[in-house]
Amino acid sequence: MFLGKKTARTALAVFCALAVAGCGFGAQGTKAYAASADDPYNINIGIGGSETEVRFCWQSASSKTGQLQIAKTDDVKSGAFPAGSTKYAALERVTATEGYLDNAVSTNTDHPISSFKAEDGTTALTDEYSNKVTVSLSANTSYTYRVGDGTTWSKDYTFRTGSAADGFTFAAFGDPQIGASKNVPHDTAGWADTLRKVTAKYPSADFLFSMGDQVNDYDHVYQQQTEYKGFFNPIASADYLQTHILAAFTGNHDFQMGKYYSYHYNQPNLSPLGQTVTNNVPDRNGDFWFRYGNTLFMVLEGNNFYGVSAHDQFMSKAISANPGVKWKVTAFHQAPYSEANHDGATSADDDVMFIRQNWTKLMDKYDVDIVLNGHDHYYTRSYQMLAGSPVSTEKTQKVTDPKGTVYFTLDSGSGSKYYTYNTSQDHSFSAFGWQNNVPTYTYAKVTDSAFTLTTYATNSDTPIDTYTISKTQAPASSSKGGSGGTVSNPASGTQPVSTTQPVSTVSNPPTGDDDGNTPVVFIIAAGALLIAACCVAVIVRRKKAGN
Amino acid sequence: MPHLQIKNLWKAGAALLLLIAYIVLAYGLSRHQAYYNPYRLSGHDTISFETAKVVSVDSENVKHDEKHPELLVGSQNVTITVLTGAYRGKSYRITNNLNYDVNYYLKAGQTAVVSVSATGDGKTVNINVNTPNRTPYLYLMAALFVLLLCLVGGKKGFRSVLAIGFTVTSVIFVFVPLLYRGVPPEAAVLIFSAVTSCVTLLLVGGFEWKSLIAVLGTFGGVLLSAGIELVFTSLTGTSGYTFSDTESLLAISSHSGLRVGGLFFAAVLVASLGAVMDVAISVSSSVNEVYRGNPDAGRKALFASGMNVGRDMLGTMANTLILAFTGSSLVGLIQIYTYNMPYNQVMNSNQIATEIIQALTGSFAVVVTVPTVSFLSAKLLPLLAEKKLRFRRPQ
Known part of the structure; x- marks a missing residue:
């Protein structure tokens, strides 16, 4: 009303925005979009604790409390939001930690963004503010929203809430890791391409699920800022993450700037359990859970790999808060069972091997059906694993009422970086591995009776791999483990051990037909020994002759 | 020349003292605060690696692996007593999985190094076998080597x-x-x-x-x-x-x-x-x-x-x-x-x-x-x- 679209697009947009600031609520109901320093960015619709909750998060340079205007799309008439559609955000000044040698201002602790330098090394960065709003919505309904600070608004976005009435679907990605190729435009282009293909092929997917390492750099805040913007808005012509619900968590790259990660997502049921600590400041990146229909998703903070008992306690609480779920899915960044595991098993401090040795016992204890991981940018599907061994090494893509847990390591979602097969380690856990240096995504379809995960490369409609777990039985009624008393121990002897299916013959990777057992090498070895004996004999003879 | 030997002993002692002083000094000066300390957990949670004694093997289901007969695979239920750290003296029943990644077959009476992870409230404790307790043998080996080196x-x-x-x-x-x-x-x-x-x-x-x-x-x-x-x-x-x-x-x-x-x-x-x-x-x-x-x-x-x-x-x-x-x-x-x-x-x-x-x-x-x-x-x-x-x- 006060501002026409045309005016808003003028170069004086900032001035105009300030001019209407005094109008306050008068601006409600107007559709004004202007390029302003106070523009909200990194807008994302985070997954809620249930399918009818969504959790918004965005950043802005504006220190004013953020607002979300949201209404059913049908109720937004000619760009005007109805009365009562405004929700106020929880506002926080963003802080971060930067490598101390790179920045004299930051002495290894938590600082506002204006404490850090821009790329030129002299200019201070502009302070960032984070806004979070959580709303309850109706299932299976189209909503239109915009966010802003009451003066400067984003454009209007429309998304559809999902429904778990007849099961649900989601698409998962391994590390998009924008910036890993040292070429942010390349990585954002790859990420945009994956999002375009996924949302075109599966427009009704209920949410998107990223396995950590959304960004790459941990040296400079200005660089990670660029990468976050690339992750949330990889392409100007589309608004994938403003119009699709996203679940995402930390990887070993995101978490290294202290609390900075926590300002980018509005996680549901976030627990202080499992979070990491940077220079004595808790990073607020702890474990969190969400329930979608019949499935409980537990996201664990993989960077806190030594906090086994914290994750144990979190899982115990999450499971008792959600009785009767049909499926239990756990997601964390570092993959315990991957063909491209990239922390040498021989090193003294190996997070992957520690997770394999300790966390898998938690999956056994709580009967987790599926574990989703990233980190290795290489697709691996494990056998059903129990007590650290495959339940069976028969290659199959369908199991019914299986024992144990299947572990998926997802390949890169953006193509920013790939790892190769780790040739020097045991991969007898692996049922299927794949690396073609093409971005991939995994589409999951969940019903009460089946959980199917199908993985595609973005350059083909033929699946790379598909795996279905069918359940014919009711969910286990009692939680396993726990020796009673005050101390519960997942390793307390109540866990059934794979007795029917011992680890059988495993040949991975294939070693070919020739076992190398030819007599020739023995002949050569014998010859070498003979030569040695002859040398000795010659010396002895010469000595004797000399005497 | 006994007086020379005494002098030599003095020299040896002085050299040893010097070395020890050097070790202590170098150790002290080399300490640093890690930028990120994975062992410093949030909310008073703790992780430590302690020595534990295997009190008894209560039950086990292990067999020789078909492909690698020297490896035993399966699982053992053992009772251990933690010998060091905050949980010293306490006993736990734990499961020791034997697979291709972790393969330490335990016998009653031996010691092992276990990871002890506990939440700040002490309500959840996870104890898992980390490695066999190798240090006594490593020190023994080093001592034998030093002895042999001095003898020869x-x-x-x-x-x-x-x-x-x-x-x-x-x-x-x-x-x-x-x-x-x-x-x-x-x-x-x-x-x-x-x-x-x-x-x-x-x-x-x-x-x-x-x-x-x-x-x-x-x-x-x-x-x-x-x-x-x-x-x-x-x-x-x-x-x-x-x-x-x-x-x-x-x-x-x-x-x-x-x-x-x-x-x-x-x-x-x-x-x-x-x-x-x-x-x-x-x-x-x-x-x-x-x-x-x-x-x-x-x-x-x-x-x-x-x-x-x-x-x-x-x-x-x-x-x-x-x-x-x-x-x-x-x-x-x-x-x-x-x-x-x-x-x-x-x-x-x-x-x-x-x-x-x-x-x-x-x-x-x-x-x-x-x-x-x-x-x-x-x-x-x-x-x-x-x-x-x-x-x-x-x-």
């Missing part, structure tokens, strides 16, 4: 023990911290080589001219091979960035002074330092013997005697380095053989290329050290020893 080597053996103690301390508490704090690896390794060769060679060879010549020769050999290495690392494009686990180094270097690029150079020189010292002291010792036996021997003769001893050593020393390389990369060699890996892939790979550069740089260093030390000995020994010998000759 006598006074020299004892001095070698001191030298080993000095070298190990210098690596862990000085060399590595220097790298962490941002000293260029090239400089750090040269400082380390100079100091280590000085201390080791003077301790082993005694405070004599031949030891000093060996030190000079060692340093000369290291410098020359460093030059050769610089040329070939730049030609082959190998550096600290082509190590197999560079990624973890990159993360560390973001939060510390660590300079990744020069690490490879440093690693290669450290690996060859031992062999170079070995050759240097052998050559200078033998030239010294020849000179003492025949003080009138000309410099040419002395040089030739050094070269003769050196030549004998060259073949075996170069072999030593190649064999050390074989030992350390045996797994890789087996893989190459197994998969019939293509020549072009193997020879140009980071792993093999860096190993070859490492082995050859060491061999280069050994080879150039022989004439260097022979030359230095032949030139310097007569000059330096002149006074002493003149004094001795009338006796």
